[in-house]
Amino acid sequence: MLTKRKVLAYITKGEAEERELLVFEHKDIPExxxxxxxxxxxxxxxxxxxxxxxxxxxxxxxxxxxxxVGKIRKYLFFPEGNxxxxxxxxxxxxxxxxxxxxxxxxxxxxxxDDGLIYCLRWISLQNPPVLAGAQxxxxxxx
Numbered sequence: 297m298l299t300k301r302k303v304l305a306y307i308t309k310g311e312a313e314e315r316e317l318l319v320f321e322h323k324d325i326p327e328x329x330x331x332x333x334x335x336x337x338x339x340x341x342x343x344x345x346x347x348x349x350x351x352x353x354x355x356x357x358x359x360x361x362x363x364x365v366g367k368i369r370k371y372l373f374f375p376e377g378n379x380x381x382x383x384x385x386x387x388x389x390x391x392x393x394x395x396x397x398x399x400x401x402x403x404x405x406x407x408x409d410d411g412l413i414y415c416l417r418w419i420s421l422q423n424p425p426v427l428a429g430a431q432x433x434x435x436x437x438x
Contacts (some may be wrong), residue, residue, distance in 0.1 A: 304334035316418035323413035329428030348377035361393030
């Protein structure tokens with residue numbers, strides 16, 4: 297079975313009990329659920345380059361608006377519906393950019409989500425919602 301290499305970004309801002317996580321929902325596909333930025337690592341692409349590329353494509357946030365805190369987990373994920381195996385590489389980054397609480401971003405980059413509109417917002421880590429596709433598997437590690 298084919299293994300797809302993936303990156304996920306836990307982007308946070310604030311400290312201690314005020315810490316918030318960046319999430320998004322598809323504007324026109326609400327059933328896709330609440331998610332964090334991430335995606336597939338392209339062939340011959342460095343892991344860190346894929347991380348920053350996916351963040352910028354899906355949120356508009358650039359590398360200079362982030363501080364890499366570290367890689368927090370790597371594991372194999374088996375999505376429902378026989379979608380192969382995903383090697384998930386989860387990173388924690390801190391947002392240091394301009395303050396914004398909600399924005400919409402048109403996804404770019406030519407992938408399957410190209411042209412979709414993502415509605416981005418910050419949520420409290422004190423009682424976060426369940427994220428789609430078990431993307432919250434490592435939230436307790438940040």
